[in-house]
Amino acid sequence: MAAISSLSLKTPTKIQSLTKTHYAIPLNLPFSCRSKSKRTGSIGSRTRIRCGLLIEPDGGKLVELFVEESQRELKREDALKLPKIKLTKIDLEWVHVLSEGWASPLKGFMREDEFLQTLHFNSIRLEDGSVVNMSVPIVLAIDDSQKNLIGGSSSVALVDDENNPIAILSDIEIYKHNKEERIARTWGTTAPGLPYVDEAITHSGNWLIGGDLKVIDPVKYNDGLDRFRLSPAELRDEFTRRNADAVFAFQLRNPVHNGHALLMTDTRRRLLEMGYKNPVLLLHPLGGYTKADDVPLHWRMKQHEKVLEDGVLDPETTVVSIFPSPMHYAGPTEVQWHAKARINAGANFYIVGRDPAGMSHPLEKRDLYDADHGKKVLSMAPGLERLNILPFRVAAYDKTKNGMAFFDPSRPQDFIFISGTKVSISPLAFSIIPYVARIQHWCGSTVGESEQHKMRTLAKNKESPPDGFMCPGGWKVLVEYYDSLAAAENGRVAEPVPS
Amino acid sequence: MAAISSLSLKTPTKIQSLTKTHYAIPLNLPFSCRSKSKRTGSIGSRTRIRCGLLIEPDGGKLVELFVEESQRELKREDALKLPKIKLTKIDLEWVHVLSEGWASPLKGFMREDEFLQTLHFNSIRLEDGSVVNMSVPIVLAIDDSQKNLIGGSSSVALVDDENNPIAILSDIEIYKHNKEERIARTWGTTAPGLPYVDEAITHSGNWLIGGDLKVIDPVKYNDGLDRFRLSPAELRDEFTRRNADAVFAFQLRNPVHNGHALLMTDTRRRLLEMGYKNPVLLLHPLGGYTKADDVPLHWRMKQHEKVLEDGVLDPETTVVSIFPSPMHYAGPTEVQWHAKARINAGANFYIVGRDPAGMSHPLEKRDLYDADHGKKVLSMAPGLERLNILPFRVAAYDKTKNGMAFFDPSRPQDFIFISGTKVSISPLAFSIIPYVARIQHWCGSTVGESEQHKMRTLAKNKESPPDGFMCPGGWKVLVEYYDSLAAAENGRVAEPVPS
Numbered sequence: 001m002a003a004i005s006s007l008s009l010k011t012p013t014k015i016q017s018l019t020k021t022h023y024a025i026p027l028n029l030p031f032s033c034r035s036k037s038k039r040t041g042s043i044g045s046r047t048r049i050r051c052g053l054l055i056e057p058d059g060g061k062l063v064e065l066f067v068e069e070s071q072r073e074l075k076r077e078d079a080l081k082l083p084k085i086k087l088t089k090i091d092l093e094w095v096h097v098l099s100e101g102w103a104s105p106l107k108g109f110m111r112e113d114e115f116l117q118t119l120h121f122n123s124i125r126l127e128d129g130s131v132v133n134m135s136v137p138i139v140l141a142i143d144d145s146q147k148n149l150i151g152g153s154s155s156v157a158l159v160d161d162e163n164n165p166i167a168i169l170s171d172i173e174i175y176k177h178n179k180e181e182r183i184a185r186t187w188g189t190t191a192p193g194l195p196y197v198d199e200a201i202t203h204s205g206n207w208l209i210g211g212d213l214k215v216i217d218p219v220k221y222n223d224g225l226d227r228f229r230l231s232p233a234e235l236r237d238e239f240t241r242r243n244a245d246a247v248f249a250f251q252l253r254n255p256v257h258n259g260h261a262l263l264m265t266d267t268r269r270r271l272l273e274m275g276y277k278n279p280v281l282l283l284h285p286l287g288g289y290t291k292a293d294d295v296p297l298h299w300r301m302k303q304h305e306k307v308l309e310d311g312v313l314d315p316e317t318t319v320v321s322i323f324p325s326p327m328h329y330a331g332p333t334e335v336q337w338h339a340k341a342r343i344n345a346g347a348n349f350y351i352v353g354r355d356p357a358g359m360s361h362p363l364e365k366r367d368l369y370d371a372d373h374g375k376k377v378l379s380m381a382p383g384l385e386r387l388n389i390l391p392f393r394v395a396a397y398d399k400t401k402n403g404m405a406f407f408d409p410s411r412p413q414d415f416i417f418i419s420g421t422k423v424s425i426s427p428l429a430f431s432i433i434p435y436v437a438r439i440q441h442w443c444g445s446t447v448g449e450s451e452q453h454k455m456r457t458l459a460k461n462k463e464s465p466p467d468g469f470m471c472p473g474g475w476k477v478l479v480e481y482y483d484s485l486a487a488a489e490n491g492r493v494a495e496p497v498p499s
Numbered sequence: 500m501a502a503i504s505s506l507s508l509k510t511p512t513k514i515q516s517l518t519k520t521h522y523a524i525p526l527n528l529p530f531s532c533r534s535k536s537k538r539t540g541s542i543g544s545r546t547r548i549r550c551g552l553l554i555e556p557d558g559g560k561l562v563e564l565f566v567e568e569s570q571r572e573l574k575r576e577d578a579l580k581l582p583k584i585k586l587t588k589i590d591l592e593w594v595h596v597l598s599e600g601w602a603s604p605l606k607g608f609m610r611e612d613e614f615l616q617t618l619h620f621n622s623i624r625l626e627d628g629s630v631v632n633m634s635v636p637i638v639l640a641i642d643d644s645q646k647n648l649i650g651g652s653s654s655v656a657l658v659d660d661e662n663n664p665i666a667i668l669s670d671i672e673i674y675k676h677n678k679e680e681r682i683a684r685t686w687g688t689t690a691p692g693l694p695y696v697d698e699a700i701t702h703s704g705n706w707l708i709g710g711d712l713k714v715i716d717p718v719k720y721n722d723g724l725d726r727f728r729l730s731p732a733e734l735r736d737e738f739t740r741r742n743a744d745a746v747f748a749f750q751l752r753n754p755v756h757n758g759h760a761l762l763m764t765d766t767r768r769r770l771l772e773m774g775y776k777n778p779v780l781l782l783h784p785l786g787g788y789t790k791a792d793d794v795p796l797h798w799r800m801k802q803h804e805k806v807l808e809d810g811v812l813d814p815e816t817t818v819v820s821i822f823p824s825p826m827h828y829a830g831p832t833e834v835q836w837h838a839k840a841r842i843n844a845g846a847n848f849y850i851v852g853r854d855p856a857g858m859s860h861p862l863e864k865r866d867l868y869d870a871d872h873g874k875k876v877l878s879m880a881p882g883l884e885r886l887n888i889l890p891f892r893v894a895a896y897d898k899t900k901n902g903m904a905f906f907d908p909s910r911p912q913d914f915i916f917i918s919g920t921k922v923s924i925s926p927l928a929f930s931i932i933p934y935v936a937r938i939q940h941w942c943g944s945t946v947g948e949s950e951q952h953k954m955r956t957l958a959k960n961k962e963s964p965p966d967g968f969m970c971p972g973g974w975k976v977l978v979e980y981y982d983s984l985a986a987a988e989n990g991r992v993a994e995p996v997p998s
Contacts, residue, residue: 113879119687120634120831120876122619131881135619176869181687188618188680190689332619370675373615380616380624382881 053245054236055348055386058132059105062232062344065098065213067168075216079157079165083150085142085209087158087166090200093288094138095158095167096219096324100231102341105132108213109140112175115208119185122336123382133383135336136328137186140169141177143205150174156209165216172211177204187330188369193362195291196328219324225301229287230321232345238319239346244280246271248349248390249342251356253286253294253327255303255478257470261312266406267351267390268317281318282347286338288326291359297322299481306473331358331369332377339378339387349388352378402468456482552744553735554847554885557631558604561731561843564597564712566667574715578656578664582649584641584708586657586665589699592787593637594657594666595718595823599730601840604631607712608639611674614707618684621835622881632882634835635827636685639668640676642704649673655708664715671710676703686829687868692861694790695827718823724800728786729820731844737818738845743779745770747848747889748841750855752785752793752826754802754977756969757902760811765905766850766889767816780817781846785837787825790858796821798980805972830857830868831876838877838886848887851877902967955981 057063067075087095097103105126110118115137117124122135140158142150150156155170179201184190187197220226230238239247248267252260264281271279285304287297295303304320307313325341328334334357339350356374358367375391378384398405400414407415458465459482465475556562566574586594596602604625609617614636616623621634639657641649649655654669678700683689686696719725729737738746747766751759763780770778784803786796794802803819806812824840827833833856838849855873857866874890877883897904899913906914957964958981964974 113875116831116872116876117879120621121879121881123881125879125881129884178687178869180690181868184683184687184689188677188683190683191679332615369680370677376612377615377619380612380620382620382622382624382630385628 054239054247054346055343057101057104057232057344058340058383059126059130061105062101062236063104063107064101064231064233065107065167065215066218067214067216072216075168075214076165079159079168079216082155082157082168083146083153084157084159084163084165085140085146085150085169086163087160088200090289090326091140091158092160092166092219093324093326094140095213095215097288097341098138098213099167099215099219100233100324102232102323102325102344103134103138104232104344106134106138108169109210110138110208111173111210112208114210115139115175119182121382122333131383133336133340133381135333135340135381136330137182139177139182139208139210141201141204142174142207142209144207146205147174147207150209155211158213166219167213167215169209169211169213172209174207174209177206177208179204179206186328186333188333189361191361191363194329195359196289196326196330199289200326223298225287225297225322228301228320228322229324230319232341235282235319235321236346239280239282242278242280242317242319244278244346246276246279246349247282247345247347248279248351249282249284249339249345249347250351251284251286251323251338251342253290253300255295255300255470255474256283256307256312257465257474258312258468261307262405263351263392264313264318266393267349268314270390271349279317279349281313282342282345283313283318283320284323284342284345285320286327287322287324290327291329294327295478295481299477303474303477303481306477307471310471310473312471327357329357329359329368331355332373333357335374335378336381336384339381339384339389343384343387348386349390350378351390351392353392456485459483460486553738553746553845554842556600556603556731556843557839557882558625558629560604561600561735562603562606563600563730563732564606564666564714565717566713566715571715574667574713575664578658578667578715581654581656581667582645582652583656583658583662583664584639584645584649584668585662586659587699589788589825590639590657591659591665591718592823592825593639594712594714596787596840597637597712598666598714598718599732599823601731601822601824601843602633602637603731603843605633605637607668608709609637609707610672610709611707613709614638614674618681620881621832630882632835632839632880634832634839634880635829636681638676638681638707638709640700640703641673641706641708643706645704646673646706649708654710657712665718666712666714668708668710668712671708673706673708676705676707678703678705685827685832687832688860690860690862693828694858695788695825695829698788699825722797724786724796724821727800727819727821728823729818731840734781734818734820735845738779738781741777741779741816741818743777743845745775745778745848746781746846747778747850748781748783748838748844748846749850750783750785750822750837750841752789752799754794754799754969754973755782755806755811756973757811757967760806761904762850762891763812763817765892766848767813770848778816778848780812781841781844782812782817782819783822783841783844784819785826786821786823789826790828793826794977794980798976802973802976802980805976806970809970809972811970826856828856828858828867830854831872832856834873834877835880835883838880838883838888842883842886847885848889849877850889850891852891955984958982959985 094109098106098108106114114124114134118134118137122133123131124134125131150172154172155168156172157165158167158169159165180190183194183197183201187194192198221229248264248271250260250264264283268279268281283304285297285300290297301322308315308318308320323338323341325337328337335352338357339352342350352375354374355367355369355371356378358369358371358374360366361368375389379389393406398414405415459479462479469475470478593608597605597607605613613623613633617633617636621632622630623633624630649671653671654667655671656664657666657668658664679689682693682696682700686693691697720728747763747770749759749763763782767778767780782803784796784799789796800821807814807817807819822837822840824836827836834851837856838851841849851874853873854866854868854870855877857868857870857873859865860867874888878888892905897913904914958978961978968974969977
C-alpha cells in the first residue's frame with residue numbers, strides 16, 4: 001500500500017520521497033488556518049475563523065471536543081469516579097465524529113431540543129438565530145438499568161469494552177427514546193430490515209442521554225487505517241497548504257470505477273472554467289458502520305489505491321481520506337449529513353449522485369427513495385445554502401470513443417443507453433447504466449439486486465467487467481475480495497486483506 | 500342559536516340588536532386593512548400589506564386564490580373543457596383552506612418541491628430566501644386513470660360530486676405519491692389506524708398533482724354554519740375594526756369547559772400586564788374533517804354558544820369563528836400548521852396545550868406523542884419565530900375557591916391533583932386532571948381512553964360532571980349529543996342537531 005501509506009501520517013515517521021502521490025503529504029505542519037491566514041480569527045475566541053479561502057465551518061467555528069493534552073490524566077481519573085456507559089462500536093464512531101467537529105457546532109450527543117429539531121426540521125437554530133443543517137440524530141441510547149445507575153449524577157464516563165474511559169459527557173440530559181418516531185422521521189419508513197436500525201436502534205435502550213462531550217484520547221481503531229482518518233481541521237490545513245480556492249467533495253462507500261473518475265475529472269474542469277484557479281478533490285470514502293453486503297473499508301481502500309496508482313485521477317489535486325461516520329442508508333435525510341460534514345472539512349462543492357445513501361426497500365420490490373429526491377432535498381436543505389451542489393451528469397457509452405462520456409444530446413446516435421433498465425442503488429450504479437449491450441446481464445437485473453451482488457457474480461464466474469469499467473488493478477482487488485467471501489462461505493477461512 | 504347567529508353574517512341580513520355578544524358583528528363593512536390603514540399596501544401589488552397593528556401574513560401578503568367575480572362565468576366555461584378531477588370531501592376542505600390564504604404564501608396544491616420541503620423541513624424557503632413554516636402536506640392525490648385522463652394538459656378542473664367545476668388547477672405538476680414516506684414523516688409512525696390516513700391517504704391515488712389554484716366560487720357547505728367561517732382577510736378586518744393590538748388564538752376541536760375559559764381569561768390579563776391595550780381572543784374551533792369519536796362541529800358550535808351565553812368569556816374581546824382545515828392528528832407536526840394558519844389570520848399569540856393534535860397510539864397502550872413535544876417543537880419551528888407561543892399553565896382545583904385556578908406553588912396544600920393519573924389526549928383533558936377526588940372515575944382511567952368516552956359514559960349514566968367543570972347549558976348540549984348517539988346505536992334515528 002505504498003501510495004496509501006504516503007497519505008496522511010499524523011505523526012512524523014520516515015518520510016518517503018514524494019513523487020506524484022494521490023494523497024496528502026505527512027501532516028507535521030502547523031495548521032495553516034490557525035497561523036497563516038491574515039483573515040484567521042483566534043481559535044477559542046468568538047471571532048469567526050476563516051481558513052484562507054475555505055468555506056467557514058457551520059456555526060463559524062470548528063468545534064473540537066478533545067481534552068487538552070495536559071489535562072488528560074486528570075480527566076481520566078475523574079472519569080473513573082463517574083457512572084459508566086459502555087459504548088457500542090457505532091457509539092464510538094459517533095464519539096469520533098463529534099470529537100473532531102464533523103458535526104460542528106454540536107458539542108456532544110444531542111439533548112432533546114437538538115434531537116427534536118433534527119427529526120422535524122433537519123436543522124438546528126443557534127443562539128444567534130442562524131440555522132445549521134443537522135439531519136441525522138447523533139444520539140446515545142441507554143437502558144433503564146444504566147439510567148438508574150446514573151441516578152442524580154450530572155456527568156457520566158463513556159467507556160470501551162474493557163471499561164477504559166474514552167470520554168466524559170457532562171451537564172447531561174436524559175430523555176425518552178421513542179424509537180418508532182425516530183425511525184419513521186429519519187427513514188420515512190418503519191419497515192423491518194433497515195440495516196442501521198437493526199444494528200443500532202432496535203435493541204438499544206429506551207432513553208437517550210445528551211450532554212457536552214470531552215474526549216480524553218483521540219479515537220483510534222488500530223486497524224492500519226488510522227493514519228488515513230484526517231480530521232476536518234487536518235483536512236482544512238491540507239487544503240490551505242495546497243492553496244485550494246475550491247474544494248469539491250465526493251462521498252462514496254463503494255469501489256471507484258471509471259464513471260466516478262470521469263465525473264471527478266470533469267468537475268474539476270468545470271470549476272476551472274468557472275474561474276477557480278486550484279480546485280481540489282476530497283475523495284472521501286465512508287469509514288464507519290456499513291451493511292454486511294457492502295465492500296468492507298479495508299478492501300475499498302486497497303481498491304482505491306490501485307485505481308489511483310493507475311493515474312485515473314490527478315494526485316496533485318486529489319486528497320483521499322476516510323470519513324469516520326457510520327452509514328444510516330437514510331437517503332435524502334442522510335445525504336444532508338454527508339454534505340454538511342464536508343462543509344466542516346472545508347468543502348464548498350458537493351457532488352451528489354443518483355439516490356444518494358439509498359438502498360432497496362427492505363420489504364417491497366422498489367428502491368426505498370425516489371432516485372431524484374436526494375439531490376432535490378439537498379438543494380433545498382436549510383443550512384446548506386452556502387454549499388454548491390453538483391448533481392451527477394448523465395454519462396453514457398460513447399461508441400465514437402469506446403468509453404464513458406457525458407451524454408451529448410446533439411449526437412444521440414453515438415451513445416448507447418440500455419433502455420428499460422431500472423438503475424439501482426449506489427452512485428456506482430449510475431455510471432453503469434449506459435454501458436454496452438454485452439453487459440446487459442450486468443445492468444438488466446431486477447430492482448433491488450445490488451451492484452455488489454452483480455460484481456460478486458462476475459467475480460465468482462471469473463468474468464471481467466465491461467471494457468473501460470474499472471482499471472484492471474482495481475478489479476483484481478475486488479475479485480480477491482469476492483473470492484475470499486466465497487472461500488469463507490465454503491467453510492474456509494477468509495483471506496486477510498492483502499497488504 | 501341566537502348568540503351564534505349574530506357572529507359573522509357575511510351578507511347583510513336581518514341585523515339583531517347587538518347587546519353584548521361573543522361574536523363579531525355582521526361583516527358588511529369594507530375591509531379595514533384594505534382601506535383604512537395608512538400603512539396598507541395595495542392588494543395585488545408587490546407591496547407588503549400591513550393590517551394596522553396586526554402581524555404580517557406569511558410571505559408578506561395574504562394569498563387569496565379566488566377568480567375575480569367578473570371572470571367567474573368565463574372560468575366556469577373554461578373549466579368545462581378541461582380534464583376533470585373529482586374532489587373528495589377532504590380535498591374540498593383543502594381547496595377552501597388554500598383559497599382563503601390560510602396556507603399563504605402557497606398558491607395551490609403543493610408541487611414536489613414544496614411537498615419535499617414540508618416533509619423534510621416543515622418549512623418552505625421563498626424566492627427571497629426567507630422561510631415560512633409549512634408542516635402538513637397540502638396535496639391532491641390522483642390515480643393512474645386520472646393521470647392518463649389528464650395526459651398532456653397543463654390545467655385541470657377540480658369538480659364536485661355532480662361534476663360542477665369548483666376550481667381550476669393550472670401549470671400542473673404530477674409526481675409520485677409515496678404514501679408510506681408521507682405518512683412516516685408526517686406522523687412519525689406508520690401504524691395502521693391513523694384516522695386521517697385511513698380516511699384520506701390509504702385508498703388515494705399513487706400520484707400527487709400540484710399547481711396554481713383558482714377557485715371559481717368561494718367554497719360553501721350549506722350546513723347552516725357557513726356564516727361562521729370567516730376567512731383570514733375577514734378576521735383581520737374584524738381585529739382591525741376592534742382596534743386589537745394583540746390577537747391570541749385558541750385552537751380547539753372539543754367542547755369548551757371552564758378550564759379553557761380560565762386559561763383564555765388569564766391570557767388576556769397577562770397580555771394587558773405586558774402593556775397591550777386591547778388583546779382580542781380568536782376562539783377558533785376546527786371545522787374540517789375530524790375522527791368519528793370527536794364531537795361533530797354542529798354540536799360543538801351549539802355547545803360553544805351555550806357556554807358563551809353564560810358569560811364565561813368577555814364578548815367584547817372575543818371573536819368566535821370556524822377554522823376550515825381538516826384534522827391530521829399529527830401532534831407536533833400538525834400544531835405548527837395550526838399556529839401558522841392563525842398567523843395568516845392575524846394572530847400573534849398562540850396558546851398551545853398539552854399534547855396538541857395528539858391522540859392515543861393506534862396499536863400501543865400509550866399516547867402517540869410525548870405530551871411536551873408539541874410546545875417544544877412549536878417553540879423551535881422555522882418560520883414561526885414571529886409568533887408568541889403561550890403554553891398552558893398548570894391548573895388545579897383550588898379548595899379555597901371551590902373551582903379551577905392556576906396552581907400556586909406557595910400554597911400547595913390548597914390544591915388537589917389526582918396523583919398517578921396519566922392525563923390523556925385532548926386540550927380538554929388537561930384541565931380535568933386536577934379535579935376533586937369524587938371524579939376519580941373520570942380521570943383515573945387508563946391511558947388511551949379518550950375524554951370523549953368519559954363524557955359519553957357520564958352522559959349515558961345521567962351523571963353530572965364535577966362542579967365547576969362546565970356550565971350547565973353547555974353540559975346539557977353534550978348530554979343531548981351523547982343521547983342521540985346512543986339512540987342511533989340502538990337502531991333509532993339520531994336526533995338532529997337542536998336548532
